[in-house]
Amino acid sequence: MNRALLAAALCSTALPAVAEEVNIYSHRQPELIQPLLDAFTKETGITTNIAFVDKGMAERLQAEGDRSPADIVLTVDIARLKQIVDAGVVQPVQSDVLDANIPEAFRDSADQWFGLTAxxxxxxxxxxxxxxxxxxxxxxxxxxxxxxxxxxxxxxxxxxxxxxxxxxxxxxxxxxxxxxxxxxxxxxxxxxxxxxxxxxxxxxxxxxxxxxxxxxxxxxxxxxxxxxxxxxxxxxxxxxxxxxxxMNISGVAMTKSAPNKDAALKLMEWLSSDEAQRIYAETNHEFPVKPGVPVSELVASWGTFTPDxxxxxxxxxxxxxxxxxxxxxxxxx
Missing domain, CATH: 3.40.190.10 (Periplasmic binding protein-like II)
Known part of the structure; x- marks a missing residue:
């Protein structure tokens, strides 16, 4: 086969697709968010891998540095979001989807963290x-x-x-x-x-x-x-x-290392979607942060209030x- 035919043959050979994945460090118990991750994978085909990190999240990410496998961090509290931002282990995320779905009061002014539930x-x-x-x-x-x-x-x-x-x-x-x-x-x-x-x-x-x-x-x-x-x-x-x-929040941030940045952004945006917010509301008894997504029947029975x-x-x-x-x-x- 001459060089021209070889080049044409190589170009016509489809390379196997590389499966997308997102690696998650989570303060939240995995069973609380697994229904969300399963729904995300079903909709997008992107695999998620989760590691429960109860304590020392910021220190772990600092120690791992650029070698960290983590793409995103899920936390249970605004204080922990503040800790990882102060530790310098996350990066700003610019996303029109996140800005549209999450009210300003529930996200960082510098785009380093985003609230998911309240x-x-x-x-x-x-x-x-x-x-x-x-x-x-x-x-x-x-x-x-x-x-x-x-x-x-x-x-x-x-x-x-x-x-x-x-x-x-x-x-x-x-x-x-x-x-x-x-x-x-x-x-x-x-x-x-x-x-x-x-x-x-x-x-x-x-x-x-x-x-x-x-x-x-x-x-x-x-x-x-x-x-x-x-x-x-x-x-x-x-x-x-x-x-x-x-009000307090559970939230998400993208790590500075983020080896799967594009897939991580897809997950972050999906977690702010109507479907994800509905799952949060029904399974975890929390308040959706996205306006217009209803609370569960049980949560509604607790009454109404004015958030600070x-x-x-x-x-x-x-x-x-x-x-x-x-x-x-x-x-x-």
Whole structure:
């Protein structure tokens, strides 16, 4: 075969397609997001590989550097998104799809992270021991009338640090310190366990109100051992005196190394789509961030509220001060 025929033969030979994939480091338990990943793969043909990283996400990505296999990071909290941004292990993502689907309040002003679902930090109140309207604001939680009546998880837990960061954003460091001291003085017991453990404590008569995330109500109602805990309380959506109900998010960011950048962007955009937001709402009992996507029937039954208008990028900027306050007042002591 002469050279011309050989070249033509080579050009006509189809090369095997390289399968696309996305590698994910996740703070979220894999079973919570697997339905989403399965739906994404079914629709796009792109394979997903997930590694659960409970702690040390930023440190792991820093240690791996350019060799990291991770394309995207999924987190459970604005504070953790802030941590990975501050660690310099993610990159900005410009996407008209993400900008259109995700409201400005739920994404980073520098495009380094994007919220995927929202949850409210609310009060669980005993149905009989706490009257309707007894708690209306976060500021109420520091009122001495609740002395010995409140349960919460550790003050240095990311969810409580984020709430205190929002208090700082609304009222300043000094007022937030006074508030945290008042909340500590009202605790019925030393902070311990997760949000569901606080509801269990209400059911057991150890306290009357607790601070927690909304979606735990759905999880408890679906667990035969915990259903009685959930049925002993009602959800109250407090507001700030000069704002709305504190919201937190689960979110996504693209790593700086991202070996599969194009496929990773496809997944990020898909997670903000109507279909993905519907799956989030139905399976995880969370609030979709994309406007127009309805909440689940169960979540709707908890009532309506006005989300706080402060951008989470502003709230997250107070994380260091919030953590310092919790440690200085020895909130967990």
């Amino acid at each position: 949850r409210a930090r609310i009060v669980y109140a005993h149905k009989e021991r706490v009257a309707d309207g007894a708690v209306t604001t976060y500021e109420d939680l520091a009122d001495p009338k609740w002395k010995g009546k409140i349960c919460t998880r550790s003050g240095t837990n990311d969810y409580n640090v984020a709430l205190l960061s929002a208090v700082i954003a609304h009222h300043g460091v000094d007022a937030a310190t006074t508030w945290a001291e008042g909340l500590k003085a009202n605790l019925a017991r030393k902070p311990d366990g997760g949000d569901r453990d606080q509801v269990k404590a209400i059911w057991a008569g150890e306290c009357d109100i607790a601070i927690g995330n909304t979606y735990y109500m759905g999880q408890m109602l679906n667990d035969p051992e915990q259903k009685a805990w959930a049925e002993s309380v009602r959800i109250v959506f407090p507001t700030f005196e000069n704002g709305g109900t504190h 208008a402060l951008p989470l990028s502003e709230v997250s900027g107070h994380r260091a001060d919030a953590l310092k306050i919790m440690e200085t007042i020895n909130f967990d002591g």
